[in-house]
Amino acid sequence: MLNKIYDWVDERLDITPLWRDIADHEVPEHVNPAHHFSAFVYCFGGLTFFVTVIQILSGMFLTMYYVPDIKNAWESVYYLQNEVAFGQIVRGMHHWGASLVLVMMFLHTLRVFFQGAYKKPRELNWVVGVLIFFVMLGLGFTGYLLPWDMKALFATKVGLQIAEATPFIGSYVKVLLAGHEHIVGAQTLTRFFAIHVFFLPGALLGLMGAHFIMIRKQGISGPL
Amino acid sequence: MSKERVSRRQFLSYTLTGVGGFMAAGMLMPMVRFAVDPVLKAEAGGDFIPTPKKVSEITKEPVRVDFKFKQKDAWYESEVTETAWVYKDDNGKIIALSPVCKHLGCTVNWNTDKEHPDQFFCPCHYGRYTKDGTNVPNTPPLAPLDVYPYKEKDGYLYLGKAKPRKEA
Numbered sequence: 001m002l003n004k005i006y007d008w009v010d011e012r013l014d015i016t017p018l019w020r021d022i023a024d025h026e027v028p029e030h031v032n033p034a035h036h037f038s039a040f041v042y043c044f045g046g047l048t049f050f051v052t053v054i055q056i057l058s059g060m061f062l063t064m065y066y067v068p069d070i071k072n073a074w075e076s077v078y079y080l081q082n083e084v085a086f087g088q089i090v091r092g093m094h095h096w097g098a099s100l101v102l103v104m105m106f107l108h109t110l111r112v113f114f115q116g117a118y119k120k121p122r123e124l125n126w127v128v129g130v131l132i133f134f135v136m137l138g139l140g141f142t143g144y145l146l147p148w149d150m151k152a153l154f155a156t157k158v159g160l161q162i163a164e165a166t167p168f169i170g171s172y173v174k175v176l177l178a179g180h181e182h183i184v185g186a187q188t189l190t191r192f193f194a195i196h197v198f199f200l201p202g203a204l205l206g207l208m209g210a211h212f213i214m215i216r217k218q219g220i221s222g223p224l
Numbered sequence: 225m226s227k228e229r230v231s232r233r234q235f236l237s238y239t240l241t242g243v244g245g246f247m248a249a250g251m252l253m254p255m256v257r258f259a260v261d262p263v264l265k266a267e268a269g270g271d272f273i274p275t276p277k278k279v280s281e282i283t284k285e286p287v288r289v290d291f292k293f294k295q296k297d298a299w300y301e302s303e304v305t306e307t308a309w310v311y312k313d314d315n316g317k318i319i320a321l322s323p324v325c326k327h328l329g330c331t332v333n334w335n336t337d338k339e340h341p342d343q344f345f346c347p348c349h350y351g352r353y354t355k356d357g358t359n360v361p362n363t364p365p366l367a368p369l370d371v372y373p374y375k376e377k378d379g380y381l382y383l384g385k386a387k388p389r390k391e392a
Binding site for chain 1: 251252254255257258259261264298299300
């Protein structure tokens with residue numbers, strides 16, 4: 001049945017080369033854990049991507065209940081966590097996944113660093129990877145405020161003070177992030193929400209696309 | 225079982241699809257259940273809401289009765305006002321009609337159309353209903369006005385959730 005549907009589409013659109021380009025490529029022996037168990041270090045990049053997918057999915061579902069408004073944010077989070085079926089699990093996935101994605105990304109970075117895999121001709125991919133790292137940190141920072149509880153508020157106040165300490169442009173950066181000179185409030189929350197669900201994920205998808213195109217083009221780095 | 229041998233590649237693709245599907249389902253099930261929760265939530269029983277109207281004051285002439293109740297909309301609680309047209313029919317039975325026009329949902333009034341007195345009239349598209357709420361043929365509405373179930377308690381009128389009636 002599935003084969004027939006596939007053949008029907010393939011006959012018309014010739015999709016086989018498309019997915020072959022994406023999915024069908026050799027895994028060299030030195031990155032295959034079945035040959036050398038120590039090759040599990042090559043999994044961290046893929047695991048980062050896997051957790052990112054979970055983050056995007058669980059985040060999409062959370063916005064079905066969440067409201068980015070100072071009067072309702074905390075209430076809606078409380079409601080979705082305690083009144084909605086599996087709310088605790090879906091929010092838990094997003095909460096713990098946020099930390100896990102940073103851990104996986106850090107391990108991936110360590111592997112690339114200590115294997116020297118960033119060296120010519122892969123310097124550009126290292127640069128894009130570092131940009132992804134910053135985007136991820138930004139996602140963590142902006143997402144932390146959204147539940148609008150005391151911990152979120154004061155963590156953000158500290159974070160904004162750190163941004164403010166930037167030489168010359170610090171005070172402008174702070175106002176740009178907080179939306180107000182002195183208040184961390186209504187405008188801060190909507191800004192952080194917009195950054196968290198539209199701007200940074202958009203940047204992240206673009207950067208990840210570039211990251212993956214480059215690794216397919218250049219292939220994985222050779223054995224040590 | 226067929227006699228055809230399962231090739232190594234087939235075996236791998238079946239097991240990987242199976243395990244992968246199981247893991248994907250484990251991931252997606254909580255999220256989907258989370259999303260469809262409003263559909264599966266049990267609806268609260270139809271409570272009767274007190275109105276400020278004394279049963280003894282209800283006459284044969286329909287009057288507008290506004291009644292308020294607390295509505296809980298997830299994390300948002302508010303006071304909502306609803307309206308009923310209330311009168312006693314010829315047998316002395318209380319009738320409480322919903323003012324929501326069955327055409328496109330405007331609010332109907334009693335006896336405001338001078339050409340057709342003693343009827344409910346909807347100003348939006350000139351829909352009309354007779355006193356018992358039955359839609360007048362050849363006007364836009366296709367069904368009679370909804371009816372509130374009612375109760376009498378301590379001399380006051382209590383109304384439930386308005387229910388639709390069959391087509392006239």
